[in-house]
Amino acid sequence: MTNLKGKNLISITDYSKEEYIQILDLAKEFELNPKQPILTDKVVASIFFEPSTRTRLSFESAANMLGARVIGFSNPAATSLQKGESLHDTIQMVASYSDIIVMRHPRDGAARYASEVSSVPVINAGDGANQHPTQCMLDLYSIRKTQGTLDNLNITMVGDLKYGRTVHSLVQAMSNFKATFHFVSPKELEMPESVKMHVKRMGLKYHEYTNLEDIVPFSDIIYMTRIQKERFSDPMEYEKVKNCYILDAATLQGCKENMRVLHPLPRVNEIAMNVDTTPYAYYFQQAQNGVYVRQALISAIMGVK
């Protein structure tokens, strides 16, 4: 077992396959027994330079369940940043008030930079369009929990595969477990070449589709994503693709019994409400798993587990 004490988590590639497994095993322990006040003398700084609902609440819930005190902000408008303070100075100051920093920032690479400035470990809770490693870890946890394994699965990813950072990280992470990937997207939102090259380099297979129905019967996981309106400079382009994949209960006819639908949330209309009551819907439990995974991460990085 690796000692993760003091180790930053900025990018999914910062941790090895063994280290992911270690975190997932620890998260399982927290799922069985979530209220463990093992960080009562610690302060977790939760600094969100842009809005977030699930990630922030789930981190703060995780810290509270560990007994830690949480300080921070969710609205940078109410901080010195408005007065023109640099990220460098903000991080130095926050580090001196806390034992660990959980941070979201709209700029790509901000978390890596913060980790180089900070005297305490940093967990990246999303940096622009770059990385969101804890989402990836909770996705892995959800996949392992529903499938009983991470190895040799058929992973179908649907929707905005071009801009969606969660699918890029998940491909990277699942490549360690001999997955076969199925990419379903409109031409305009195809998986980037760099991600497909990564799959090839790992000696794995991927297939591309424009029609979701074709692959439903063969999938172990269907990972739905939202078409992100904010990524389109041309509203007409968004209108063209926004409703291209709507997963409903009828589409799931004939799927494998073990198949589960995941989604990083928030959803708009890409998963119909009638899927929620099928045994295949797993996205709300997936969000709940985020708390256990973040408990595991915080406690491992603080060196108490």
Next chain:
Amino acid sequence: MDNKKELIVSAIENGTVIDHIPAEAVYRVVNILNLNLHEDEVLIGTNLASKKLGKKGIIKIKNRYFAQNEIDKIAVAAPSATLIEIKDYQKVVKRQVEIPDILQAIVKCINPNCITNIEDISTRFTVIDKQPLKIKCHYCEKTQEPLA
């Protein structure tokens, strides 16, 4: 004829000759080394015939030697360049420039949303491929093909 040749390659007592620069990169090299500010002689030749490059450039800088970080910048702008250091009219060092595995404070990140373009941070890239040059930003993790 010999006089004309002499004019192009006239020797300098002390300084550096940067040879085998692709013709289109000559002024980029001049800019990145801030040679416009050099107070001693600078001889810039471009579009000279070259067997290897077709057309090449050469820059001779009197009384100036370059630090490794500057040589790395030359390598990024002109990977085929040769660097010759001259002391007392003698070539004391002749070597091909080489793109390093890490580019530290040499090029800017092309991603406008990268934190290095917002805060005052020294850029850092890992070189993925040297020919053609492909690099990955240490901060925003974007892979890019830079122009120095």
